[in-house]
Amino acid sequence: MTEGSTAAVHGAGGAAPSGNLLFGPQPNVAEAAGYPDAPPRMGFFTDTSVCIGCKACEVACKEWNAVPEDGLELTGMSYDNTQGLGADTWRHVAFIEQRKPLGGQEPGVHHGGFDVFEAARQLGASPSSPGPGATAPPPESAPAGAPAGEISPVSPDGRTELRWLMSSDVCKHCTHAACLDVCPTGALFRTEFGTVVVQEDVCNGCGYCVPACPYGVIDQREGDGRVWKCTLCYDRLGVGMEPACAKACPTDSIQFGPLEELRERAAARVAQLHAAGVTDARLYGESPDDGVGGDGAFFLLLDEPEVYGLPPDPVVTTRDLPAMWRHAAMAAASLAALGIASFVRRPR
Amino acid sequence: MSGSDVTRGGVGGSQPGRDALTGARGGRGRHRRRRGRGEQPMVPEARFSSYYGKPVLNKPTWKPLDIAGYLWLGGLAGGSSLLAAGAQATGRPALARAAKLGAAGAISASLAALVHDLGRPARFLNMLRVFKPTSPMNMGSWLLAGYAPLTVAAAAAEVTGRYRMLGAGATAAAAVLGPAVATYTAVLISDTAVPSWHEGYREMPFVFAGSGASAAAGLALACVPTGQAGPARRMAVLGAALEMGTFQLMKRRMGLVAEPFEQGGPHKLLRAAELLTAGGAALSALAGRRGSRPLAVAAGAALLSGSAALRFGVFHAGVASAEDPKYTVVPQRERLRTRAG
Ligand code: SF4
Ligand code: SF4
Numbered sequence: 001m002t003e004g005s006t007a008a009v010h011g012a013g014g015a016a017p018s019g020n021l022l023f024g025p026q027p028n029v030a031e032a033a034g035y036p037d038a039p040p041r042m043g044f045f046t047d048t049s050v051c052i053g054c055k056a057c058e059v060a061c062k063e064w065n066a067v068p069e070d071g072l073e074l075t076g077m078s079y080d081n082t083q084g085l086g087a088d089t090w091r092h093v094a095f096i097e098q099r100k101p102l103g104g105q106e107p108g109v110h111h112g113g114f115d116v117f118e119a120a121r122q123l124g125a126s127p128s129s130p131g132p133g134a135t136a137p138p139p140e141s142a143p144a145g146a147p148a149g150e151i152s153p154v155s156p157d158g159r160t161e162l163r164w165l166m167s168s169d170v171c172k173h174c175t176h177a178a179c180l181d182v183c184p185t186g187a188l189f190r191t192e193f194g195t196v197v198v199q200e201d202v203c204n205g206c207g208y209c210v211p212a213c214p215y216g217v218i219d220q221r222e223g224d225g226r227v228w229k230c231t232l233c234y235d236r237l238g239v240g241m242e243p244a245c246a247k248a249c250p251t252d253s254i255q256f257g258p259l260e261e262l263r264e265r266a267a268a269r270v271a272q273l274h275a276a277g278v279t280d281a282r283l284y285g286e287s288p289d290d291g292v293g294g295d296g297a298f299f300l301l302l303d304e305p306e307v308y309g310l311p312p313d314p315v316v317t318t319r320d321l322p323a324m325w326r327h328a329a330m331a332a333a334s335l336a337a338l339g340i341a342s343f344v345r346r347p348r
Numbered sequence: 349m350s351g352s353d354v355t356r357g358g359v360g361g362s363q364p365g366r367d368a369l370t371g372a373r374g375g376r377g378r379h380r381r382r383r384g385r386g387e388q389p390m391v392p393e394a395r396f397s398s399y400y401g402k403p404v405l406n407k408p409t410w411k412p413l414d415i416a417g418y419l420w421l422g423g424l425a426g427g428s429s430l431l432a433a434g435a436q437a438t439g440r441p442a443l444a445r446a447a448k449l450g451a452a453g454a455i456s457a458s459l460a461a462l463v464h465d466l467g468r469p470a471r472f473l474n475m476l477r478v479f480k481p482t483s484p485m486n487m488g489s490w491l492l493a494g495y496a497p498l499t500v501a502a503a504a505a506e507v508t509g510r511y512r513m514l515g516a517g518a519t520a521a522a523a524v525l526g527p528a529v530a531t532y533t534a535v536l537i538s539d540t541a542v543p544s545w546h547e548g549y550r551e552m553p554f555v556f557a558g559s560g561a562s563a564a565a566g567l568a569l570a571c572v573p574t575g576q577a578g579p580a581r582r583m584a585v586l587g588a589a590l591e592m593g594t595f596q597l598m599k600r601r602m603g604l605v606a607e608p609f610e611q612g613g614p615h616k617l618l619r620a621a622e623l624l625t626a627g628g629a630a631l632s633a634l635a636g637r638r639g640s641r642p643l644a645v646a647a648g649a650a651l652l653s654g655s656a657a658l659r660f661g662v663f664h665a666g667v668a669s670a671e672d673p674k675y676t677v678v679p680q681r682e683r684l685r686t687r688a689g
Contacts, residue, residue, distance in 0.1 A: 022482065077400045084402055094399060182539055184486035185474040204474045205467015207409040208485050211540040211670060216406040225467020306677045309399030313680035317539050317546055318482055324535045324549045325481075331534070331553030332527035338561055338590065339430030339523070342583040343438055 023319035025288040026175050033190035041194030042237060044246065044254060044297035045262035046168055047269060048308075049281060051253040053166035057091045058082060060248035064233065065090065068221075084309065085169055087221035090230040091245050094308050096165040167308050168245070168254055171196070171217045171230035172285055173296030174316065179209035179218050179229075181318040194259070194296055195232040203227055214292065214314035232296070259296060266300060278302070284310065291315030396681060398673040405541055407670040414465035416663035419533045420563065420656045421458035423556055425451045426530030427564025427587070429499060433523030434579055436516060443580065445506055446571040448519060450564065451526070452503035455496045484536040495529050498522040530560035537666060543605040543676060544669035545662075551598035554590060555662075559655045561587025562625055566651025569632055569644045577644060581636045584651055588629035591658065592622060605675050608665040617661030624654030 021032070030038030061067065070088035075081050080095040177196045180188040187203035190196060198218075205225035209218050218229040233243035241247075246256035255262060266283055273281035280302045285295030291314050305312050398404075408415075432447035463472045475489035498518045505515020531553040538549035545552070561583050568580035595618075599606040609618055628650030635643035669675040 084406075086406065096399070178541065181482040182485065184478075184480065184483045184489060185471075186478040186480065187474070202471075202474055202477075203468070204471035206475070206485060207465070207467065208483070208540075210406050211408040211542045211545075211666075213406065214541040216404050219406045220409040220467055227467075304397060306397045306404070306673070306681075307399065309402055309404060309673075311404050311676055311680055313684050314541075317541050320546070320549055321482060321484075321535075321539055324484075324538055324553075327550050328528075328531045328535045328553040331531040331557045334554065334590070335426070335527040335530055335557040335561060336430065336523075338557070338583065338586050339427075339434060339527075341586060342431075342565075342579040343434040 021176070021293075022181070022321060023176055023291075023316060024293060026293050027288070029175055029190060029194040030192050035192045038192045038194070040258040040260065041296065042232065042257065043173060043194070043259040043262055043295075044170060044232070044243075044256055045266050045286075045300070046170070046297065047253050047255065047266070047300045048165065048167035049269075049273060049278065049300055049302060050251045051093070051166040051168060052251055053079065053093055053095055053164070054250060055082075055093050056248040056250060057168050057245035057254055058089070058093060060244040061091045061230075064236070064244035065231070067228070085171070085215075085217045085229075086219040087224075087228040090170065090228075092169045094165070094167045094169055096303070096307060098163050098165065098303070099161050100163050101161045163302075165302055165308070167299065167301065168249075169308070169310070170245070170297050171232070172215055172292070172298070173230075173232055175288065175293030175296070176316040176318070177292070178212040178214060178316045178318055181316070181321075182208045182212045184208060191234055191237075193232070193234075193237055195234065195237075196296075197231045197234050198227060198229060200226055200228070212317055214311055214316065216309075262298075266298070269300060273300075291319070396674060396677045398677060401673065403671050404673050404676040405670045407667050408540070408542065410663075411465050412660065412663055412667075414461040416656075416660040418458045418461045418465070419537070419556070419663070420559075420659040421454040421461065422533050423530045423560025423655060423659075424563040424567060424652075425454035425458065425495075425499065426526040426528070427560040427562075427583070428454065428567060429495075429519070429522040429526030429529075430561075431564055431568055431580060431583065432502065432519050435576070436519050438579075440572075440576040440579070443568055443572045443576045444519075446568050447564070448499070448503045448506045450567045450571075451522060452496075452499040455492065455499050455529070459492060459496060484532060484539050488532050488536060491525065491528055491532060495522060495525040498525065527557065531557050537662070540666075541676075542666045542670045543679065544602070544608045545666040547602045547605045547679075548598045551594045551601065552662075554594035555598060555658070558587045558589070558591025558594060559625075559658050562591060562629065562651045563587075563655035565632070566628060566648040566655065568648070569635070569651065570648030574635065574639045574641060574644055578636065581632045584632040584647070585629045588625045588651070588654075591625060591655075595658075604678055605669055608668040608672075608675065609661070612668070614661045614665035614668060617657045617664065621654045621657035621661055624650045624657060628654055 026032055028038070029041060062069075067088050067090060070086065073081060075083060078095045078097065080093065082089055082092050085092045173195045177188070177190075180190060180196050184206060185202050185204055187199045188196060188209060189199065203226040205220060205227065207220050207227065209227055210220060218227050220227050233241070233245075236243055242256045246254045255265065257265075263286055266286055270281050270283055282301055283298060284301050284305050285292075285298035288294035293316070299310075301308060301310075428447045428451035432444050432451060435441075435444035435447055463469045466472060475486060476493060478486065479490065480486040499522045501518040502515050502522055505511050505518065534552035534556040535549070537545045538552050540546060548555075565580045565584035565587055569577055569584065572580065599609055608614055628647045631643055631647035631650060635641075635647050
């Protein structure tokens with residue numbers, strides 16, 4: 001994977017990068033894309049540790065952007081029936097259930113010796129539970145075997161670990177966006193906010209961007225032929241409003257703002273979570289040194305990225321494009337030589 | 349929930365394999381384990397996590413017939429242009445005629461396939477509204493915009509017998525662009541996140557070059573009298589050797605992501621490609637020695653279909669690699685582990 005190509009792209013030195021790099025840190029994407037007085041780069045910080053899986057973001061996105069319905073199916077795999085990002089899903093809330101405690105978790109299901117099931121069964125039937133007004137049996141009347149003062153075990157071996165991970169996924173608005181790089185029509189473009197947007201009046205539906213995206217975000221809409229994805233609400237940004245999903249998020253799991261500020265906020269949040277004992281907390285996509293030069297929309301995750309359906313180490317495919325062109329040129333030369341060799345002597 | 353009922357008596361009705369387990373090596377992705385007759389896996393089964401076995405990538409939306417056909421026809425055209433120019437220079441009129449017509453026909457059909465595959469075919473010309481070296485499809489469009497008219501001019505001059513000088517010039521110019529037409533398609537598919545396409549970017553252009561040469565040779569063998577088909581026979585053998593040799597090299601280099609080439613439908617196609625190409629090359633040599641037309645026609649048909657089978661095999665293997673999270677997650681994890689030291 002790592003060949004001379006990286007060095008070739010970085011050019012000599014590799015100091016303060018300017019112009020269109022294919023790979024590596026790029027502190028000023030909008031300027032490199034040709035906006036002289038660009039506003040600060042805007043993005044999302046999705047803090048999944050406070051996501052409650054309400055899907056308000058999915059709904060708000062569909063509403064604001066008039067994204068068509070794309071099947072009302074029940075997957076049966078989890079509470080997630082949206083399944084993944086695509087042409088008609090620009091926000092997707094992943095749902096994961098794990099046998100693992102959330103660090104420092106206060107489950108809040110402490111029964112204190114009180115058994116609700118038993119109490120319910122006794123309701124109105126037993127003299128100690130004659131009906132409304134007298135629902136609490138004396139602690140010693142709890143049935144044998146019910147653990148006093150503990151959480152009811154949820155697994156046969158008595159373990160009580162359980163956590164739900166929820167995460168609202170979205171287009172990453174990559175610093176080096178493969179979709180944008182490979183688009184042959186220029187339909188995909190970089191906005192002054194440093195985001196990546198499709199111009200639906202230019203896209204000819206060649207579909208090249210679809211397999212180019214290392215995150216599986218952009219896709220072709222059936223019956224329409226063109227591709228669609230999150231625009232980071234380009235229309236709302238233009239008039240100084242925040243994107244619909246961030247606006248709708250009731251827990252501020254989705255935070256919108258200048259990328260620099262979000263990165264600071266995210267670093268502080270990780271430190272806070274680590275201090276609270278949630279050692280699983282980590283940032284994903286925030287580093288300008290990663291394979292796509294950092295994401296404009298990055299995440300705080302509580303497990304490995306692949307658990308959420310995210311690639312653990314995505315690399316923009318065009319990083320290797322100079323090497324690809326070189327190899328293709330050599331192959332073309334070989335083919336020409338092969339052609340000449342076929343004629344040099346008359347076989348008979 | 350993960351499909352189990354939590355009761356006071358414990359957990360009942362649990363459905364194994366539905367849990368999203370913890371960590372990088374937690375669960376095993378649910379992937380088809382079809383493997384050709386008793387073949388050994390190239391890499392030991394890897395354990396990895398995924399989101400309910402769902403793919404990380406969105407798979408290509410390209411229609412197999414259009415795009416695999418486009419790859420094949422591009423190679424056929426590029427190789428034919430070489431044969432046309434060589435035949436013209438060495439005075440083999442029948443070979444030149446077949447190759448010129450073949451190049452023009454193949455490239456026209458491939459353009460038609462490309463346009464047909466677009467979600468908005470009427471916007472085809474949007475491909476030429478920018479000049480964008482980071483987009484192989486854009487570069488390819490410009491290349492074809494130059495190449496296709498040249499082949500058509502060469503073929504038209506050949507058929508009508510007029511403007512011979514112009515026709516000769518067009519033939520020569522098409523031969524200069526031809527090899528690029530045959531190999532750029534490898535960059536086209538490699539410049540994606542599709543594991544089994546991207547990881548082969550070093551050798552794929554050579555595979556496609558060989559495949560294009562053998563297809564062009566096949567067409568010539570099928571259409572040209574044996575006396576003039578000598579160069580086509582040599583091209584068949586050289587092209588087949590280049591294609592098969594570099595394909596083996598590519599698979600060896602790719603590691604885990606070579607697996608989709610060895611499984612299921614793609615494997616059958618690629619096996620057929622191997623047999624047809626090797627058989628076609630051998631037959632063509634034999635046909636040359638015996639001077640037998642029927643043998644030459646059979647060799648030509650085998651080479652043409654072998655080249656097509658290769659493109660379809662590569663196409664479907666790529667799609668399969670995008671559909672299975674294993675090929676995205678495991679190599680990336682491996683990379684992270686190596687980097688961490
Ligand atoms: S490559 Fe994918 S994630 Fe990155 S900007 Fe394009 S669609 Fe979004
Ligand atoms: S489908 Fe549209 S946006 Fe995607 S690469 Fe093709 S022209 Fe560009």
